[in-house]
Structure formats: C-alpha cells, structure tokens
Amino acid sequence: MSRKEIVKLIEEFNTIIIHRHVRPDPDAYGSQGGLAEIIRSNFPDKKVWMTGEQDPSLSFLAVMDEVPDEAYQDALVIVCDTANQARIDDQRYHDGQKLIKIDHHPEVDFYGDVQWVDTTASSTCEMIFHLFEEFEKKEASLSEEAARLIYAGIVGDTGRFLFPSTTQKTLSIAAKLVNYAFDRPALYNQMYKTPMHVAKLKGYILQNFELNEEGYSTIKLSKEVLKHYGVTASETSQLVGLLGDIEGILSWVFFVEEEETIRVRLRSKGPVINGIAAEHNGGGHPMAAGAKASTWEETEEIAAKLKQVCKEYKK
Ligand SMILES: [Mn+2]
Incomplete structure (x- = not known):
C-alpha cells in the first residue's frame, strides 16, 4: 500500500x-x-x-x-x-x-x-x-x-x-x-579496501580484545590508541565485524572514545543486544546496535549487561 x-x-x-x-x-x-x-x-x-x-x-x-x-x-x-x-x-x-x-x-x-x-x-x-x-x-x-x-x-x-x-x-x-x-x-x-593505518589497528584489536567465559567480548579503543594508529573514531565502524568469527564469541562490544562521548557498538550472534543499546542512548537491530556512554564507568555497566544477556542465552 x-x-x-x-x-x-x-x-x-x-x-x-x-x-x-x-x-x-x-x-x-x-x-x-x-x-x-x-x-x-x-x-x-x-x-x-x-x-x-x-x-x-x-x-x-x-x-x-x-x-x-x-x-x-x-x-x-x-x-x-x-x-x-x-x-x-x-x-x-x-x-x-x-x-x-x-x-x-x-x-x-x-x-x-x-x-x-x-x-x-x-x-x-x-x-x-x-x-x-x-x-x-x-x-x-x-x-x-x-x-x-x-x-x-x-x-x-x-x-x-x-x-x-x-x-x-x-x-x-x-x-x-x-x-x-x-x-x-x-x-x-x-x-572493502583497508587503508594501512586501519589494518594496523585491526592487529591491535585482535591482540587486545578480551573474551570472557560467558561468551562476550570487549575492546576499548581510547583516544590515545586511535591517535597512535592515526585512525578516526568513525573509521573504526568498519572494524566492528572483526571479532564475529572468533571461536567462543557470542556477542561483543567496541567502546570507541570520541571527543565528548564513548561510542558503543554492539554485535551479537544470538543474545539480543538492542535492549542494552536502548538503555544507553541508542538503539538498532536485535543483533547489531549502537549506543553512547558518557564515562568509562558506564561502559563497565554495559559490559555487565552484555554478560547477563549472554548468560541467559546460554541457559
Ligand atoms: Mn541500512
């Protein structure tokens, strides 16, 4: 219609x-x-x-x-x-x-x-x-x-x-x-071309992400890290899928520090994560969502919620 x-x-x-x-x-x-x-x-x-x-x-x-x-x-x-x-x-x-x-x-x-x-x-x-x-x-x-x-x-x-x-x-x-x-x-x-500086940051992410036993994974990209690799916060958007094919990861989150806020990019292969995004100034699809955190403490809260949804999903 x-x-x-x-x-x-x-x-x-x-x-x-x-x-x-x-x-x-x-x-x-x-x-x-x-x-x-x-x-x-x-x-x-x-x-x-x-x-x-x-x-x-x-x-x-x-x-x-x-x-x-x-x-x-x-x-x-x-x-x-x-x-x-x-x-x-x-x-x-x-x-x-x-x-x-x-x-x-x-x-x-x-x-x-x-x-x-x-x-x-x-x-x-x-x-x-x-x-x-x-x-x-x-x-x-x-x-x-x-x-x-x-x-x-x-x-x-x-x-x-x-x-x-x-x-x-x-x-x-x-x-x-x-x-x-x-x-x-x-x-x-x-x-799908990857500029050299972004490729190097990929290496950093793969070296530094944390995988927890509940199956959720987090990576923090602080301003300092982004500056070191010469990558802008918005350029990191193309890297979010990077952790998706790693064995044991059910859902994952990128915390990317911008000037005023911390951008939160959530992805999942099962647990629904857009509810978490909605509670932190964001939204999106059940398996791919975005949010904003104002402090690193708030990112801890988001990680805790991610842990919870993974736990429930695994039950
Ligand atoms: Mn679209």
Missing part, C-alpha cells in the same frame, strides 16, 4: 529531495543514490537532489548536491535508512511540502506523512528495489548505475550476504542486479 502511495507522490512532485542518515554507510548512500537515479532516469523533467555531508570514503557511490533552501518550498522530501529524526543528515528535511520515510530499522521515531518501514528487509536498498518494481509496472527501467547503487547497499548491510537478514528475497534481488553490466569486482574493491 505504502509503495503505491510513494510512487504516486513521486509522480506528483516536480522537485524531490532525498536525505539519509549521518555517518553514512553503503546502504544509506545506495538507497539515497539508487532512488535518485531511478527517478532521474525515468522522469528526466523532475529536479532530484541528494543532500547530506559528503563522505569521501563513499564518493565512489554518489556525490551530494548543494541544495538551496528555496528548493524545499515545493519539494517532496524522502528520508532513506534513518530510524530517528536526530540522525537525519541535513535537518531541513521537514521544510518540504510532504515527507516520506523509507527504512528497515525497528521504528524509533514515527515521522513523515507517509512511512514505509519493513524490518524484514535486509537493507533499505532492498526496499528501493521493491519500490522500483512498482514503477516497473508502468514501464520504468532500471539503469546500470541504479543497479550498482542498490547492489552496493545490499552487499554492505548483509555483510556480503553473510548476516541472517539475508533472505530468499534478498538473494533473488541480487540475482537480478548482477545481470546489469556494472563492474562488480571494482565495486567490491572500493567497498
């Missing part, structure tokens, strides 16, 4: 501005850019903008536009991949005529005139493909570039089809997308 409504609104409006979350990942860029590309290639007369801060590490996917304030006056605004309003990049998102939310995260904030939230989707890009299928009924076509962007987001959010969020639907969409002639090996190379 929502899909039809969204298609109708896109057809109605001549100006469409697409947002996504701060600290973007390939799914954020892919869904934003993929949707923009679908509209641009099928409705050449419409003005389509993408907004948000440019992340140089994702420039191989898309380049953001400079959107003037006036553009919002008559615009349809679409926010992709963002559960909470505070995380929407470019807070002008509520300045348009109509607002649409498209997301696969568990609902945090209820926002937008039209909301399409599907927590069974592996990625927002998967949803964008379904949206395209609605356009396809009206003879729309998918460009090679749109296919590349959507594929990148699915690959990113499923950990290259590894995570349990990967469903039969996900794979059948991927199977369709690989029929397009975009350069898949090049895309993988761009997505």
